[in-house]
Amino acid sequence: MAPKKVVELPPMLGRPGNHVSAGLVGLPNVGKSTTFNVLCSQNVAAENFPFCTIDPSTARVKVPDERFDMLCNKYQPASKVPAWLTVVDIAGLVKGAHAGEGLGNAFLSHIRATDAIFHVVRVFEEKDTGVTHTEGACDPMRDLDIIRAELRFKDMDAINNKIPDMQKEIKRDPKNKKAAESLATLETTLEWLKAGKDVRFAVNHYKWGYKEIDVLNELMLLTAKPAMYLVNMSEPDFLRQKNKFLGKVKAYVDEHCPGEALIPYSAEFEAKLAAMEDEGAREALLVEHKVRSQLPKVVKTGYHLLRLIHFFTAGADEVKCWTIRDPCKAPGAAGTIHTDFERGFIMAEVMHFDDWKEAGSEAQCKATGKYMQKGKEYIVEDGDICYFKFNVTADKKK
Ligand SMILES: Nc1ncnc2c1ncn2[C@@H]1O[C@H](COP(=O)(O)OP(=O)(O)OP(=O)(O)O)[C@@H](O)[C@H]1O
Numbered sequence: 001m002a003p004k005k006v007v008e009l010p011p012m013l014g015r016p017g018n019h020v021s022a023g024l025v026g027l028p029n030v031g032k033s034t035t036f037n038v039l040c041s042q043n044v045a046a047e048n049f050p051f052c053t054i055d056p057s058t059a060r061v062k063v064p065d066e067r068f069d070m071l072c073n074k075y076q077p078a079s080k081v082p083a084w085l086t087v088v089d090i091a092g093l094v095k096g097a098h099a100g101e102g103l104g105n106a107f108l109s110h111i112r113a114t115d116a117i118f119h120v121v122r123v124f125e126e127k128d129t130g131v132t133h134t135e136g137a138c139d140p141m142r143d144l145d146i147i148r149a150e151l152r153f154k155d156m157d158a159i160n161n162k163i164p165d166m167q168k169e170i171k172r173d174p175k176n177k178k179a180a181e182s183l184a185t186l187e188t189t190l191e192w193l194k195a196g197k198d199v200r201f202a203v204n205h206y207k208w209g210y211k212e213i214d215v216l217n218e219l220m221l222l223t224a225k226p227a228m229y230l231v232n233m234s235e236p237d238f239l240r241q242k243n244k245f246l247g248k249v250k251a252y253v254d255e256h257c258p259g260e261a262l263i264p265y266s267a268e269f270e271a272k273l274a275a276m277e278d279e280g281a282r283e284a285l286l287v288e289h290k291v292r293s294q295l296p297k298v299v300k301t302g303y304h305l306l307r308l309i310h311f312f313t314a315g316a317d318e319v320k321c322w323t324i325r326d327p328c329k330a331p332g333a334a335g336t337i338h339t340d341f342e343r344g345f346i347m348a349e350v351m352h353f354d355d356w357k358e359a360g361s362e363a364q365c366k367a368t369g370k371y372m373q374k375g376k377e378y379i380v381e382d383g384d385i386c387y388f389k390f391n392v393t394a395d396k397k398k
Pocket residue numbers: 026027028029030031032033034035090091092093124129131232233234235266267268269
């Protein structure tokens with residue numbers, strides 16, 4: 001039999017694992033903590049899953065997934081483990097934060113520890129809400145510029161600190177090709193940042209591969225993290241779905257951060273909804289104004305920002321949602337369950353979610369040839385229901 005073709009996976013910025021986190025970033029008083037609180041309380045109120053506060057400013061929220069809910073309905077498992085997104089409430093950044101202004105530097109390192117950025121943009125005015133703006137008048141484009149510049153400055157510092165190490169390395173060993181290539185990547189990235197652009201957009205521009213991306217990943221640069229924009233409106237603006245800054249903010253994001261998601265919402269309105277104990281009254285309020293809570297969308301979009309997909313393990317004991325990056329081969333997916341599964345990988349038994357849904361059961365999938373056996377080059381699809389076969393003893397003997 002001819003050997004199977006080995007599939008090359010593309011390189012990716014960042015290294016999120018099964019525990020994915022997003023940091024709420026923005027100027028002071030833009031609504032980050034209010035957003036954080038509603039994201040967490042929504043999880044408690046709307047879902048019957050334990051929610052876990054890791055510390056006062058870090059919490060886990062369930063990522064909505066109707067396929068997971070369907071699997072739980074069918075298998076009625078003793079344990080249900082959804083996908084989680086960890087949300088971190090980071091204190092406000094001010095101009096000069098990268099140089100230690102405000103409490104900036106510590107908070108910038110909190111951002112470094114997250115996988116993605118939820119950039120909270122304030123479009124509610126002081127005259128309508130009584131909430132002071134630290135920069136004076138409401139001007140979301142100026143605020144976006146300030147925050148993005150702080151993140152870039154911090155990245156420039158990281159690169160400027162790394163460049164001398166590489167230069168020393170090259171001086172010591174002028175034939176060190178890897179060091180020379182790393183230095184070239186660092187210098188190109190520095191110029192890119194100086195031109196006012198975020199690192200994540202350099203990858204496509206320069207068509208970078210593993211060589212360059214590994215250098216960047218090591219530095220955990222802030223502007224290499226995927227971002228989305230939570231545009232926080234006053235409650236009246238949200239209810240009438242109008243805000244005078246919204247169009248300009250969209251244009252700004254299209255120009256400077258092309259392709260990144262923008263979600264208009266109102267943290268104040270979400271807080272009001274979360275505080276309503278009477279489910280019927282809450283529903284009535286939403287129907288009256290023809291609006292919806294934007295929180296499920298925030299969590300879902302945030303999670304998928306990272307090019308993450310789910311696969312499921314499903315049985316009477318447990319239905320569990322596992323997080324992998326897209327694309328990921330079967331042994332890598334097995335490795336998220338346990339490293340032994342990857343080391344001793346034999347095969348994956350797979351049902352595509354839609355096949356399972358259509359067939360109605362695992363048995364019916366088997367009967368119709370939709371229960372497949374896949375080898376180590378199989379690229380796991382979003383929603384696959386997997387069962388891995390592995391043998392660690394065989395692996396050890398090799
Ligand atoms: N959409 C909104 N409309 C009106 N007021 C709002 C809205 N969102 C938040 N607020 C109010 O703005 C104030 C600041 O909100 P919050 O504490 O959440 O900001 P923050 O970004 O966490 O600030 P800091 O960086 O100082 O921690 C609060 O009084 C909050 O109720």
